[in-house]
Amino acid sequence: MSKQTVPMATPMLMPTYNRFPLTLVKGKGSWVWDETGGKYLDFTAGIATCNLGHAPDQVKAKLELQLDQLWHCSNLYHIPPQEELAEMLVKNSFGDQVFFCNSGAEANEAAIKLARRYAQVVKGTNACEIVTFSQSFHGRTLATLAATGQEKIQQGFAPLAEGFRYLPYNDKDALELLVTDKTCAVLLELVQGEGGVIPADYDWVQQLAAICKQNGILLMIDEIQTGIGRTGTLFAYEQYGLEPDVISLAKGLGSGIPIGAIIANQKAAQAFSPGSHGSTFGGNPFSTTAGLATITHIIEQGIVKQAAELGAYLEEKLHGLKQQFPEIKEIRGKGLLQGIVVEGNAMDYVTKARERQQLLLLVAGPDVIRVLPPLTTSEAEIDQFIAAMEKVFAS
Ligand SMILES: Cc1ncc(COP(=O)(O)O)c(C=O)c1O
Missing domain, CATH: 3.40.640.10 (Type I PLP-dependent aspartate aminotransferase-like (Major domain))
Known part of the structure; x- marks a missing residue:
């Protein structure tokens, strides 16, 4: 576990974003690092932007x-x-x-x-x-x-x-x-x-x-x-x-x-x-x-076909997660743009994932966890994500 710091944004920045208490300084593939060396699995891809992972x-x-x-x-x-x-x-x-x-x-x-x-x-x-x-x-x-x-x-x-x-x-x-x-x-x-x-x-x-x-x-x-x-x-x-x-x-x-x-x-x-x-x-x-x-x-490199296959794998695993946890109401999306509709506040789960599992996720509205891995992720990383989510939902 990394030593979590709680950085505050400078008051010189207009407060247009509620920032997570995390300062990211490096990224490679599906992973990012904070300034203390803590490593996070990034299933946000910079909000669907780093489709080839970080620094391809x-x-x-x-x-x-x-x-x-x-x-x-x-x-x-x-x-x-x-x-x-x-x-x-x-x-x-x-x-x-x-x-x-x-x-x-x-x-x-x-x-x-x-x-x-x-x-x-x-x-x-x-x-x-x-x-x-x-x-x-x-x-x-x-x-x-x-x-x-x-x-x-x-x-x-x-x-x-x-x-x-x-x-x-x-x-x-x-x-x-x-x-x-x-x-x-x-x-x-x-x-x-x-x-x-x-x-x-x-x-x-x-x-x-x-x-x-x-x-x-x-x-x-x-x-x-x-x-x-x-x-x-x-x-x-x-x-x-x-x-x-x-x-x-x-x-x-x-x-x-x-x-x-x-x-x-x-x-x-x-x-x-x-x-x-x-x-x-x-x-x-x-x-x-x-x-x-x-x-x-x-x-x-045929990345689109790979993304389709990984998307199907992710979707299947998410449906498996839904079977285990009744607080998951629905899985919806396409390919590697997936939403987990939850009972209660999606941000609470996103916070737990970040703080306890070093896993970065997003929300889409109050009750949807948004999952956006890079298209270059792997089945092994999706398995890691699912294992982390099991712990988040079990806690
Ligand atoms: C569907 C869609 N349209 C437009 C935008 C706006 O893009 P930008 O933030 O680059 O201006 C976004 C950003 O999230 C989006 O998801």
């Missing part, structure tokens, strides 16, 4: 080379890793063109802007409204918090950006309300991550996608948490047999180096032209080198 060698090697070349030059010049990453993303998705930015919220901002411009400039209508869903999470900027279907995220930020309408998630009857003459797009998570690890029902999604198609409404999938192999396919939309118009990415795309992106089909992508959107850092040589190395490694 293949990405590190490419970043080291790039550090000796060029760090930044702006989008006024051609940037080889940016172009290669765009080609790689297009080749491995439904899409035709990519826009790069720096975070998930910025990716959704880009998607929102693209949808409105598509309706207004390409189609020549005055449609501006985007439909999102209850419990969704799309980011913290003014537009993306307005897109987010959770009041607690919006509180205190009035006036909210206009042009968003929320429908209940997984509710077929409510789909009747999807289309108005103002609707230009739908923005949807196929597994709601922050909202409680809630997978979308297959039939509901089919019906929703059909309505979008019939009415010329863009189908935009927020793959910021579900993308890059997390749910057992490179993108979650593949499991729903969808042809989206736009997807948004961030988190796992850069292995922890900040990057965001949207991929769009030609129909939607034509709405952007020089000057219509941009970002100083978006697609910069360093972040796109991280993205390119990440995606190349994932594709070349």
Whole structure:
């Protein structure tokens, strides 16, 4: 057991996060270390971001080379890793063109802007409204918090950006309300991550996608948490047999180096032209080198198939855990994005796991423990996680 310290954040930092009393200074693979040398099994992966584990060698090697070349030059010049990453993303998705930015919220901002411009400039209508869903999470900027279907995220930020309408998630009857003459797009998570690890029902999604198609409404999938192999396919939309118009990415795309992106089909992508959107850092040589190395490694090494197999193993083991402990009400999720729905406060279990088992986990809402190992975890590490959880639930 490590000697646990209780670090306090400096008062010079705005208190936007309730931090765990832990200072992490090193990470490798599925493991992180605190400043006293204490070692923790990290089944958070930096909130679904370190999909190749911490400091993956293949990405590190490419970043080291790039550090000796060029760090930044702006989008006024051609940037080889940016172009290669765009080609790689297009080749491995439904899409035709990519826009790069720096975070998930910025990716959704880009998607929102693209949808409105598509309706207004390409189609020549005055449609501006985007439909999102209850419990969704799309980011913290003014537009993306307005897109987010959770009041607690919006509180205190009035006036909210206009042009968003929320429908209940997984509710077929409510789909009747999807289309108005103002609707230009739908923005949807196929597994709601922050909202409680809630997978979308297959039939509901089919019906929703059909309505979008019939009415010329863009189908935009927020793959910021579900993308890059997390749910057992490179993108979650593949499991729903969808042809989206736009997807948004961030988190796992850069292995922890900040990057965001949207991929769009030609129909939607034509709405952007020089000057219509941009970002100083978006697609910069360093972040796109991280993205390119990440995606190349994932594709070349068959990491997605491995993640699907490990996801099935994790799910089976979690169902075994549920059999043993009645306080576990449900196991839900896809691939390596799993939720343990508990009776009582999920944070209590997460605290016990950290303090007594040196196991890092997250919550998703008050009663869901969120389990997000790196895609490169192993059955042995999943067994270690399950053994630790048995002790947490038994205590
Ligand atoms: C589904 C989804 N969309 C958007 C975001 C926002 O991403 P970021 O924090 O990089 O802005 C998140 C972050 O958790 C997310 O899970």
